[in-house]
Amino acid sequence: MNRWEDIWEVPLPLPFPLKIIKSYLLKGSNGYTVVDTGLHYEGDIEAWEEAGKTIGFDWNEVERIVLTHYHPDHYGLAGWMQRQTGAPVKMSRTDFEQASLFWDEDSDQPEEMARFYAGHGLSSEWVEKIPEHLRGFTKWVQPHPEPEFIRGGETIRLGDREYRILHTPGHADGHLSFYDEERGWLIGGDFLLPKITPNISLWPGCDPDPLRTYLNMLEEMDQLPVKKVFPAHGPAFEHYHERIEELRRHHGERLERMKGWVKGKGANAVEVCCRMFGKNLTIHNLRFALSETLAHLEYLRLGGELVREKEAGVWIYRTTA
Secondary structure, three states, X not given: OOEEOOEEEEEEEOXXXXXXXXXXXXXXXXXXXXXXXXXXXXXXXHHHHHHHHHHOOOHHHEEEEEOXXXXXXXXXXXXXXXXXXXXXXXXXXXXXXXXXXXXXXXXXXXXXXXXXXXXXXXXXXXXXXXXXHHHOOHHHOOOOOOEEEOOOOOEEEXXXXXXXXXXXXXXXXXXXXXXXXXXXXXXXXXXXXXXXXXXXXXXXXXXXXXXXXXXXXXXXXXXXXXXXXXXXXXXXXXXXXHHHHHHHHHHHHHHHHHHHHOOOOOEOHHHHHHHHHOOOOOHHHHHHHXXXXXXXXXXXXXXXXXXXXXXXXXXXXXXXX
């Protein structure tokens, strides 16, 4: 368990491929601030209990809970933790609304996702698995917290220090990062990761062009004099500007490959996805791979470099020239 001045890193286990999420605990004179919570999952509750023994804090010393975004590994334990601590939960309004869209028990988003994927070429064998797969996450995010909303441009106290709240969308529409200007330290959630590329996915009911949003945001964030990043996955790192440039290059190369694959007779998103990520995917990985493929294809289409037409009920992407 690593520590930097007033910031503790708390690794929490995940029962799916990412394996670990890094939450952060910031010590202040009035108690502790938790940034991201992990899942409502026995393994994460046990990890927090162990962290309490190691660091020396009790639940009644937590003064606030702050969330970067609504994805289950960041949001899932927030409601449970709020009940344990009585602390307020702070997050963006957009991401709370999307948490409800994706994780409410009565939401029809799982069926909408299945129809969405079917329209882009996913076979019925896989389409039938989507609703059950998505509803499998509900148990890890209940109960929902009762949040207080924060937004980019405001400031927030984490521990004893003031942080600028930055809206860093792309990975999630309402994703927030937190910047300590004096130290040049950024608590970045999934906005920028040191070893893996943040998943940029197209989902029904969300940003229709998330990759463009993400790339534009990277350009803006590159102006910030960041000295150290505390990410949710992977170790804290200092090569902030170099990592931004690597991600720009990565997405540029991926866009060029996809344009080449749909040239001529065209292809649907599933066909492009299989070329990019392979065919041997679990339902969990397929969902992310296909949604990321669609984010790239729609970036190209909305930028005028591709067109799409329906053939036999499935969208086919082609180059314009």
